[in-house]
Amino acid sequence: MPMTITEKILAAHAGLDRVEPGQLINVRVDLVLGNDITAPVAIKEFRRIGVEKVFDRERVVLVPDHFVPNKDIKSAEQAKILRDFARQQQLTHYFEVGRMGIEHCLLPEQGLVGPGDVVIGADSHTCTYGALGAFATGVGSTDLAAAMALGEIWLKVPESIKFVYYGELQPWVGGKDLILYTIGQIGVDGALYQAMEFTGPAIETLSMDGRLTMANMAVEAGAKNGIVPPDEITLDYVKGRARRPYRVYQSDPDARYARVYEFDVSKLEPQVAFPHLPSNVRPVSQAGHVEIQQVVIGSCTNGRLEDLRLAARVLQGKKVHPDVRLIVIPGTQEVYRTALKEGLIEIFIDAGAAVSTPTCGPCLGGHMGILAAGERCLATTNRNFVGRMGHPESEVYLSNPAVAAASAILGRIAAPQEVL
Amino acid sequence: MNQLRGKAWKFGDDIDTDAIIPARYLNTSDPRELAAHCMEDADPSFAGRVQPGDIIVAGKNFGCGSSREHAPIAIKAAGVSCVIAASFARIFYRNAFNIGLPIFESPEAAAKIQEGDEVAVDVESGTITNLTRNEQYRATPVPPFMQEIIAAGGLINYVARRLNG
Numbered sequence: 001m002p003m004t005i006t007e008k009i010l011a012a013h014a015g016l017d018r019v020e021p022g023q024l025i026n027v028r029v030d031l032v033l034g035n036d037i038t039a040p041v042a043i044k045e046f047r048r049i050g051v052e053k054v055f056d057r058e059r060v061v062l063v064p065d066h067f068v069p070n071k072d073i074k075s076a077e078q079a080k081i082l083r084d085f086a087r088q089q090q091l092t093h094y095f096e097v098g099r100m101g102i103e104h105c106l107l108p109e110q111g112l113v114g115p116g117d118v119v120i121g122a123d124s125h126t127c128t129y130g131a132l133g134a135f136a137t138g139v140g141s142t143d144l145a146a147a148m149a150l151g152e153i154w155l156k157v158p159e160s161i162k163f164v165y166y167g168e169l170q171p172w173v174g175g176k177d178l179i180l181y182t183i184g185q186i187g188v189d190g191a192l193y194q195a196m197e198f199t200g201p202a203i204e205t206l207s208m209d210g211r212l213t214m215a216n217m218a219v220e221a222g223a224k225n226g227i228v229p230p231d232e233i234t235l236d237y238v239k240g241r242a243r244r245p246y247r248v249y250q251s252d253p254d255a256r257y258a259r260v261y262e263f264d265v266s267k268l269e270p271q272v273a274f275p276h277l278p279s280n281v282r283p284v285s286q287a288g289h290v291e292i293q294q295v296v297i298g299s300c301t302n303g304r305l306e307d308l309r310l311a312a313r314v315l316q317g318k319k320v321h322p323d324v325r326l327i328v329i330p331g332t333q334e335v336y337r338t339a340l341k342e343g344l345i346e347i348f349i350d351a352g353a354a355v356s357t358p359t360c361g362p363c364l365g366g367h368m369g370i371l372a373a374g375e376r377c378l379a380t381t382n383r384n385f386v387g388r389m390g391h392p393e394s395e396v397y398l399s400n401p402a403v404a405a406a407s408a409i410l411g412r413i414a415a416p417q418e419v420l
Numbered sequence: 421m422n423q424l425r426g427k428a429w430k431f432g433d434d435i436d437t438d439a440i441i442p443a444r445y446l447n448t449s450d451p452r453e454l455a456a457h458c459m460e461d462a463d464p465s466f467a468g469r470v471q472p473g474d475i476i477v478a479g480k481n482f483g484c485g486s487s488r489e490h491a492p493i494a495i496k497a498a499g500v501s502c503v504i505a506a507s508f509a510r511i512f513y514r515n516a517f518n519i520g521l522p523i524f525e526s527p528e529a530a531a532k533i534q535e536g537d538e539v540a541v542d543v544e545s546g547t548i549t550n551l552t553r554n555e556q557y558r559a560t561p562v563p564p565f566m567q568e569i570i571a572a573g574g575l576i577n578y579v580a581r582r583l584n585g
Contacts, residue, residue, distance in 0.1 A: 192509070392464075
């Protein structure tokens with residue numbers, strides 16, 4: 001019975017020889033994750049179950065990252081619930097301000113996720129870890145509470161959709177453009193309840209940072225998980241990093257897929273998602289004249305080192321447009337430190353940008369970059385829903401970091417080639 | 421209570437979790453505070469005018485976006501008795517069951533029910549009755565395993581029973 005990589009990982013964690021799409025199974029989890037928005041609700045529900053301890057103190061990860069450093073008293077109270085719980089449960093992986101990062105940048109970097117893992121997180125972008133060849137999916141707080149107690153979760157085995165990307169990518173085109181283009185093609189419910197498997201020559205040459213960006217946005221197409229079959233790039237990344245043994249799974253050549261999409265991406269331009277859906281995508285050359293007041297470079301989608309390097313290449317020796325605020329947020333302390341050593345932070349500051357400690361703040365309209373009515377922001381984040389970054393009458397556009405940097409310089413949505 | 425009844429509030433496709441409860445209010449998880457801002461960015465008048473028992477009727481992909489359980493919590497705490505949609509985003513679907521907010525998938529009901537219609541839903545059979553238009557629609561049946569969770573009174577009770585015998 002041939003299986004996809006997603007089916008194989010789920011079968012192994014359910015103690016079954018094989019599984020089929022639609023089957024309801026109980027799955028052992030390798031890691032569960034919560035943040036300062038979702039974990040307080042989960043901790044309350046966990047206490048209602050009536051067990052003393054989490055299933056494994058090394059496998060429950062708490063990262064306060066959404067409203068930190070705490071923006072007000074209420075968010076401080078929420079973060080304190082995590083801190084107190086982490087101490088009481090003696091959790092190995094609790095990441096305090098100053099030693100943390102945006103959860104989905106942090107966990108892969110710290111080697112907490114490896115190929116073949118099952119990870120659930122009370123954050124929709126938990127699907128990011130599929131880039132490492134893991135099954136990873138977002139759930140809510142009550143599911144997190146149950147998983148913290150049981151070390152397992154019930155799941156429906158998803159059908160898989162195979163995406164094959166052919167061709168060599170143009171300069172300034174990367175993982176963000178591939179995933180925006182894909183969501184533009186299939187829509188925000190184009191992979192509802194399904195697994196998105198990213199394959200093909202263009203993926204085989206894509207960096208790990210680019211793959212993490214792609215898997216991150218699988219949920220924006222409604223998918224349960226996104227996944228990239230592990231290869232040399234995956235193994236190079238996890239080598240010396242992984243804190244637990246891992247196992248590489250591959251889809252069988254004759255595995256069954258609900259659909260197969262084949263895209264020739266050799267002529268693909270950088271993509272821009274217009275308000276108010278991530279599927280509302282156009283090539284940057286067809287963006288027209290869109291003036292912007294703010295640019296955000298960061299988030300769990302594009303806050304990694306490669307992203308900051310791209311932005312710095314565009315911004316070096318240039319100035320941010322006088323009418324634009326550019327906010328740059330390294331995804332983790334480690335990204336921040338390396339960016340500092342490489343001189344990237346200096347480039348940003350010289351250009352006139354604000355550089356922040358890691359936080360999800362602006363991406364979800366939390367803090368550090370809220371928009372007023374009528375304002376437009378180009379962001380490297382993952383969502384551009386109504387009111388996502390502030391006032392319901394503001395607008396968010398999504399792009400890769402190079403387009404975001406070029407746009408910050410020109411004060412309108414622009415391609416990198418226009419400033420270089 | 422097997423019969424839910426109320427006035428329909430109609431919304432379109434892809435109503436996301438930011439529209440249901442904007443993140444700017446997520447520095448708390450108090451259901452009453454969340455209810456006060458329910459659906460705010462889709463219809464700012466909703467929270468002030470919704471009546472106990474009222475029903476949200478929406479198009480496809482309701483609840484897309486964030487995993488925030490605050491979204492179904494806000495809807496439930498606002499007094500909404502159930503949500504009927506052509507389809508639901510998967511995390512919202514799970515969350516609604518887990519916290520005991522009844523939801524029904526019915527493309528036909530989502531298309532035919534109009535704003536303000538009086539609607540009754542039989543929870544067990546999944547039969548949706550439009551009292552204003554004298555029509556009936558069927559909801560997609562819920563898998564037996566999920567019915568077990570509902571019968572136990574939500575996921576936490578289900579897990580507690582399993583762990584504590």
